[in-house]
Amino acid sequence: MRRSTRSALGRFGPRLRRWSVGAVLLLVIPVGVQAGVAGPAAAAASSHADSVRARQGAGDRVTAEVLDAPPRRTAAELEQLNRLLDREGTGPKGATASVPDQEPLGPGLAVPKKTDEARPLAATVLRDSTIPASAVAGGASYVSSTQEPSTDANGPNIFQVGNWYASRSLDSGATWTYLNPFTLFGSGFCCDQVTQYDAATGQQFWLLQYDDHLTIANAPASGSGAFTNWCSYEITPSWLGLADDNSLDYNDLTITNGNVNISTNVYPPGGTSAIATGLLRLPKEAMSACAPISYNYLTHTDDFTFKLTPGSTDTLYWGSNWGQSNGASFRVFAWPENSDTYAWWDRAVAPYVFMYRDDGQNCASSDGVVTNWCQFADSRVLGAYRAGGVLGFSFNAKQDAGHPFPYTRIVWFNESDKAYVGSGDQWADWGGIQYMSLASNSLGQVGSEFAWGGGTGGTHYYPGSAVNSSGPTTIAIDPNYYLWGEGNTCLSGGIPRWGDYLTVRTYQTDPTTWIAGGYAIKGGNCGATGAYSEPHNVLFSG
Numbered sequence: 220m221r222r223s224t225r226s227a228l229g230r231f232g233p234r235l236r237r238w239s240v241g242a243v244l245l246l247v248i249p250v251g252v253q254a255g256v257a258g259p260a261a262a263a264a265s266s267h268a269d270s271v272r273a274r275q276g277a278g279d280r281v282t283a284e285v286l287d288a289p290p291r292r293t294a295a296e297l298e299q300l301n302r303l304l305d306r307e308g309t310g311p312k313g314a315t316a317s318v319p320d321q322e323p324l325g326p327g328l329a330v331p332k333k334t335d336e337a338r339p340l341a342a343t344v345l346r347d348s349t350i351p352a353s354a355v356a357g358g359a360s361y362v363s364s365t366q367e368p369s370t371d372a373n374g375p376n377i378f379q380v381g382n383w384y385a386s387r388s389l390d391s392g393a394t395w396t397y398l399n400p401f402t403l404f405g406s407g408f409c410c411d412q413v414t415q416y417d418a419a420t421g422q423q424f425w426l427l428q429y430d431d432h433l434t435i436a437n438a439p440a441s442g443s444g445a446f447t448n449w450c451s452y453e454i455t456p457s458w459l460g461l462a463d464d465n466s467l468d469y470n471d472l473t474i475t476n477g478n479v480n481i482s483t484n485v486y487p488p489g490g491t492s493a494i495a496t497g498l499l500r501l502p503k504e505a506m507s508a509c510a511p512i513s514y515n516y517l518t519h520t521d522d523f524t525f526k527l528t529p530g531s532t533d534t535l536y537w538g539s540n541w542g543q544s545n546g547a548s549f550r551v552f553a554w555p556e557n558s559d560t561y562a563w564w565d566r567a568v569a570p571y572v573f574m575y576r577d578d579g580q581n582c583a584s585s586d587g588v589v590t591n592w593c594q595f596a597d598s599r600v601l602g603a604y605r606a607g608g609v610l611g612f613s614f615n616a617k618q619d620a621g622h623p624f625p626y627t628r629i630v631w632f633n634e635s636d637k638a639y640v641g642s643g644d645q646w647a648d649w650g651g652i653q654y655m656s657l658a659s660n661s662l663g664q665v666g667s668e669f670a671w672g673g674g675t676g677g678t679h680y681y682p683g684s685a686v687n688s689s690g691p692t693t694i695a696i697d698p699n700y701y702l703w704g705e706g707n708t709c710l711s712g713g714i715p716r717w718g719d720y721l722t723v724r725t726y727q728t729d730p731t732t733w734i735a736g737g738y739a740i741k742g743g744n745c746g747a748t749g750a751y752s753e754p755h756n757v758l759f760s761g
Contacts, residue, residue: 265637268517268560268561269559270517270559270560274513280449282449283448283449288397289383289397290401290402292361300383304382307468308468308490308492309523310484310493310523310541312542313541313545314545316546316570323622324643327646329696341695348377348756350754363410365708365717365718366738367381367718367719368381371423371724372734373416373423374728376445378425378440381412384400385425400427405453406429407431408427408429414426416440421439422437423438425437435501437450437507438450450506458516459495461497465487465494466486466488475532475533477502479501480500481498481501482524496519496522497518500515521543525539526599533555533557534556535553536605540598545573546598551637566639572619574598576597580615581594582625582653589681591715592670592672592716595714595717599614600612601721604659608634608635609632609692611629611657611665613630623648624673626653628642643694645694647673650674652671653670653671653717656669656721660761666761667687667698668685668722669684670682670717680704682717684721684738686735688761702737702755704739705741705742705743706741710745733759734757
């Protein structure tokens with residue numbers, strides 16, 4: 220469904236401070252010419268390949284027990300969970316572009332305030348539901364500080380998952396109950412989970428990661444038994460035509476008109492450098508009936524991490540910025556649902572300093588009281604949307620002379636010919652902006668959720684979550700900060716790790732709004748008595 224191209228300023232008037240793509244191009248074009256930005260003559264150029272067709276048997280049906288609290292982990296189980304959580308590696312794909320310091324593309328974010336002080340905000344929080352502290356205040360025994368939340372809903376029926384819990388609410392977030400992902404679909408669960416509601420089938424789809432496979436499950440999202448009667452399929456590397464001694468990690472899920480689309484990175488036995496990135500296109504109607512399925516798959520060995528695009532309908536779009544000229548190029552993909560053939564376009568983009576794990580990036584406060592919560596992060600693509608004839612993608616970028624803290628870069632392409640349109644920055648001179656997730660609504664607006672934190676001088680912003688609303692090629696600089704942290708995160712592999720991703724979805728019951736899962740450390744620093752990671756479920760509008 221093509222989104223409206225009306226100006227965001229035209230809809231909202233002067234209450235939002237924004238900058239537009241017109242302003243971006245004044246900054247981007249001189250740089251892009253030096254970097255070889257694709258012009259009109261190159262816009263139609265693409266590569267293409269055929270996917271592979273395969274078949275799998277019927278799914279397995281299971282009924283979930285509904286619990287009053289998430290299952291508590293023992294010390295031995297926590298040790299194993301953290302070991303599995305730490306194993307996720309990256310990949311030596313592409314070459315790092317040599318990038319000089321860059322001026323910010325647009326103004327920085329306003330200083331966050333705990334009250335809006337009558338300041339106009341780009342997003343309005345309609346509901347902020349806390350998954351009760353009484354259920355998760357046991358700290359890591361219940362939920363991890365690397366929480367990676369994902370959520371979606373069918374009206375008042377909300378499903379939210381994260382490390383290491385699965386929760387549901389049947390009353391718009393007023394009360395919560397829990398499922399046990401450790402036993403529901405077999406043993407070996409840990410850790411990534413992604414969920415999405417499909418209004419066409421009425422099913423909630425749930426992707427879970429295990430030590431040697433993935434599970435994709437679906438259940439009705441209506442009635443008093445919502446999210447309890449599941450049908451599951453066990454995805455091994457053989458589904459991608461690969462040996463089953465490989466492992467799958469860092470997974471994504473997007474539902475299109477006819478399919479459930481899943482991306483994943485593939486690692487060799489005992490290895491931490493990805494050998495491939497794969498994509499599965501699975502028929503959602505057959506899966507909803509728990510029937511045998513015919514599906515398509517593809518793998519790429521020269522890309523690392525695919526980000527699937529929410530809002531894709533009869534064509535699946537996705538992107539990757541890791542594998543060619545890291546920090547100066549982007550690869551856009553398209554796969555029509557009525558075809559076995561997919562295509563991709565390599566585009567030069569405005570350069571930025573590409574960020575690898577533990578690569579000198581620093582989101583700490585200037586005095587070090589807030590620790591470097593983005594030290595584990597990298598620049599893989601984290602957010603995507605389709606709106607107003609534009610495909611947008613977001614990713615972390617490293618600080619430089621123009622950006623005092625790590626920030627989020629957003630790149631834009633025409634949906635029609637995949638030509639590069641421009642880039643923008645969500646950045647701040649008071650802290651880091653990382654892990655952005657994106658989704659469009661029915662008005663053509665783009666909702667976002669991101670993590671933020673840092674501080675200068677004697678100011679301390681412990682990492683938390685925020686939501687924002689912008690246009691297809693604009694960035695609002697007055698987001699609504701809805702969740703403040705109260706302590707530092709834990710270590711993973713010896714360095715601070717906040718999380719690998721967040722999730723925002725178009726709320727299907729009212730598609731002018733969005734639903735998002737956020738979190739923050741409450742009660743003190745990680746490991747302190749009473750400290751825990753508090754999940755939130757947020758409904759917001761532009």
